[in-house]
Amino acid sequence: MKSEKMLEKLKDILSAERTKQLEKYQSLKKVLKALRVEKRRYEEKLLNETDEEARHELASRLKVISKQRDKGLKVLKELKEERKQSGK
């Protein structure tokens, strides 16, 4: 397992295309992580909010974040596949 990981890293360093893919992958992961944090923040806010209008807005924001995350996770999966393909 350890040697497999090391081999993957070596491939990343040697191939320009793989480097690019990796950068893209990591950036996307970072954005998705930030979205997850934001989602949690809004969920907490929603729990404590009593005003109906504000609750409605928070719920709507959460919906948008969920949709963005779904989209992001789909792209992340595709990138993972691409990396696997180019690694063969």
Next chain:
Amino acid sequence: MLRKTFLPAIFILLAYGFAVSEEFKTITAGVAIFLFGMLALEEGFKTFTAGGLEKILRASTNRLWKSMSFGVLTTAIMQSSSLVSVITITFLSAGLLDLASGIGIIFGANLGTTTGAWLVAGFGLKVNLSAYAMPMLVFGIVLIFQQAKSLKGAGYVLAGLGFLFLGIHYMKEGFDSVGQTIDLARYTMTGYPGVLVFAGIGIAATVIMQSSHATLVLILAALASQQISYENALAVAIGSNVGTTITAIIGSLGSSTDGKRLAAAHLIFNLVTGLLAIAGIYQLIAAVSWISSHLGIASNNYTLQLAVFHTLFNLLGIVVMLPLMKRLVMFLKKIIIEEEVQIERPIYLSGGPTDIREAAVEAVRKESIRLYDLAAGVIMDGLSINRDVLESEEKVKRVVKKSTNIVDEDIDDLYERKLKALYGAIVEYIVHSRGGYAEGRLKEELNTIRQAGQHVIEAVKGVKHLRKNLNRTLSSDNQFAIKEYNRLRRLIITVLRDIDADRKTASDSSSTLSLDHLKLQIERKTKEFGKGLDDLIRKERIDVQTATSLMNDITYCRETCWDLVEAGTVLFSASDLEETVAMRALALSEEEITEMLEHGTEEAAR
């Protein structure tokens, strides 16, 4: 202070004059009626300026002799060189004439205006003008009440002439009475000091009355009743010729550079002519008596001799100035420089395209953010909301409700001079700097920022469209329509504020994505706006025309909001380039937002 006290002082002086002298009352009333006639005449000619007069002007001024003849003829017909010069200035400002043609007209107008002296000298003081004035006034006023523009215009011309004649009549009456009681001849001065003083009086009288004709009539009346000497009367005529340029100078104040140049040409011509006439006044007097004897004018008929003098010295001016015409044009172009249009210039791109690619992208981004900020201000003006509202924390609903006054800013001008000029500079920079780039992220980024700039421009264009009906509605008393337009204003301001708030907290890598929430809000709100319209028409709270305008404006509002969000998403991302690209890939498209909205509606229906 001086301005504040000037009018009351004049009123007090006039009132005092009215109290102590009956003649003063008659003369000043005559002047007032005469000037009112001028106003009516000008109003009448204005009706024809947009139509036939414009075509005639174009065809008859393409050569110097033509433009001069045109000046002579039109002034002879209109009996006002001031009016001709003011109209010429307006045509010059509209770009229908060049400066040389304009000057030709002015030269001609100076000759044409002398026909007035002949008319007044020939008829004005011998016939009872009021006999002509009355029918003219009656016919004129009847025509003014007609619907057709041309008839109305003709009415103003006729009534104007009627008032002119009536004014002349009263001035003459007044001076006749003065002549019987005071012997002004005792105060006349002889030699050059007298000429200079009376020339000054001529300038002052014409500047005050804004009519050389009025001064001429005054002086002829005074001359006929032997109030002043012949020599001094000629000096007043010279002065009035210089003073008459005041109308053109006032008329040129708000005109283009060429309009100002023309007014300056008018002043120079009349000053030179006046100085020549003063310098050679005794030679001119000799020439006048020689011509008069050949024309059969009696040696004691000073009024007709004054008309001869007026024509002669203006002719002299033309003979002297005509060969200097080209030099005059060059001189005027040199001293009155075309004002450069104040356009918005870039700050961050001022160094020109840079070789450092990342620096170039950053410069373009910063300049585009400046463009966005300028546009936000113009949008606020367009919505008639104070710009400070963007920074304040006051509730949008309250702010909009109390913003009932239309902000008087020329949005089209701001759009052209500031936004379009700056966006043009950004595009130019991108085009030039991009040549050095290979295919890659930076090139893509530059293109994306360029598109964001386009979104900013489109947003302002949307508000420009919306503003027309918004202003009309704000000026109306239809509270229902105002309420609907306020909803549109509220949405745009909310979007602008949210983008601003997002921009201030743009530190984490998901911040720009939060603008997607605005997209959902825009779609939901604009759908709601549309739904309520049918109900408003049914209940006759707004008419169909207003509803149609509102439908169009809801679309403009929606597009403006979308454009702002799209621009904000690109311009205010704080993270590095790779993250920005990843973030934009996750931003929801219009279709995804619509899908979400429909899904939401279905859920709510369940």
